[in-house]
Amino acid sequence: MENIKVGVVGYGTIGKRVADAVSLQKDMELVGVTGHSYNYKIEIAKKKGIKIFAMDGIEDFAKNGIKVGGDVNKLLEQVDVVVDCTPKKIGRENKEKYYLPQKIKAIFQGGEKPDVGDASFVAQCNYDQALNKDYIRVVSCNTTGLCRTLYPINKKFGIESVHATMVRRAADPWDIYHGPINAVVPVLELPSHHGPDVQTVLPDVDIFTTAMSVPTTLMHMHSLIVDMKKEASTEEILDLFKKTTRIRVVRNAEHIRSTAEVMEFANDLGRSRGDMFEICVWEEGIGVEGKKLFYLQAIHQESDVILENIDAIRAAMGFKDGKKSIEMTNKSLGVNSF
Template sequence: MGKVKVVINGYGVIGRRVADAILKQDDMELIGVTKTKPDFRLLEAKEKRIKIFTVSDKNAFEEKNYQVEGDLKDALKETDVVIDCSPKNKGVENLEVYKQFPNLKVIFQGGESHNLTNFSFNSQCNYDEAKEKKYARVVSCNTTALCRIISQLNKFYKIKKARVAVVRRSADPGNSKKSIINSWEPKLEYPSHHSPDVTTVIPDIKISSLAGIAPMTAMHGHMLFIEFYNQPNTPEEVIKNLECNPRIKIISSEEGFSTTAQIKDFSVSNGRKGNMYEVCIWKEGIGLDEDSELGMHIAIDQQAIVVPETIDAIRAMFGLMEKDESINKTNANLNIS
């Protein structure tokens, strides 16, 4: 087939980044994006000559001199796949609209339930299973990070059980109306939703999780602990087996990465526009205790980490290429090395 035609429903935190990634792929064509209201994000879309479709009154857009190509259904008539980046829990409602287009494929984001599509995707773990799927869900930022690390280490050591403490950011950097101040907000459930979500992608893994929200916006943080059947010999061996995966980045305090602030600053200065697609692991924080249980500190860019997986999901669902070829192509196009 020719280029896959893509529409992004929701040009917000994730949608903007997915749109940028689509524009860098030579086997995909961005038909346009949707917005519910005209705001500063459309200045970016207009500059990039991205077509705008609306899911609300187009007059509000035209009054502010934004050209609107039509509504969501007009966009869907022109596309092969829609990437649903609309707000959390809109998926059920949106799916009813998408079902009106029999040949349309749909990719939802991790804010939606696994039950919406009955197929949750991660590039490393189940790429081949996505072929010919009509609906898929790219798992959340935290789950994506865990799937990358767990699947990578499971290849070498066979995981017995993983445990993770998730420290979630309270709001995205651009959200000034939702946050907590000078407090810790535990999510009062055990396990938190993160570990069951990992098993939607890696069904045979044993994992438990606890989570809470901290007053920060830059990134999520994890403290991950793993027991193995085949025990690693040294932390250095573990590091070697992690860093051979380009989507896992080993960082060091010796290089000045003492907090997530330096990671975000690096992602701005290295031409990524502030996007850290890799899951970051501190070199000095990787260790083995007397029982050979592994521990590590992790940082996750909640705004960017799912973008490579979304690109791979498109190729997988349309059968454009094999797993490794897609991952390598996406990595090259997004400067992941």
């Protein structure tokens, strides 16, 4: 079977990571990426030997020494599937303008509304539902984190209801345009959009979420209260998390007490860009009273969904073994390897 030919539309925080991850897959070929204008990210893509295609003309690229392979249509002529990593709402516009007319399969990000795709996707939860779909939406970083930990709990112990609070980072580390920088900003929408989004993947989970933004750039934090259908011990929950792929149990005993130390840990693991693909659950933050479970988890907003994008490519192209896809993706990126 020939390698899957992949194009990445949008080369920002997610797009550059998806492109690198595609390049590591033995069954995929990165055809190229798109850019709107010249910047340092495009310069690095050039140095990596990645073909660059223009979304809005070639003049800005040419005057900075970037030879483009053509416009976005030229990229689409050469691919089996596109991963659209553009900002929210742009993905839907691209679908209508490019992907539908040219009958190109596409993976979208969680900033788009669920109906942009034929399925919302978290690989270990609903891989089979996305098989051979033309359009798949990888849910947001927060929704991915919630689904990864709630799915095994629901499968083993059952879930009556979930109440979760999202403590969201203000902006990504590179972002000089957003905040807050000296405030805690509550999301005055109840429930926050995260709960309904979880239900696009886990429709039988009754979940209510609230959220706030805080002045940090490193990670999101979640505080969850889960009412289970069956009683469980703290040890049983801890064992479940340890055995579940793409979850990493971290410990205060290791002096990992904060999101800052989680990110430093990722750097020390030698991860590209210091990425933490796994959802980090604190061992000492897990507590159980009867059927009520409490736990804390941290989500690296720049990288957790990269794994899902790779698996979504395989699902869209008809690779039937979801477990095998997860194993292949994990191995290529060193997930749960330490």
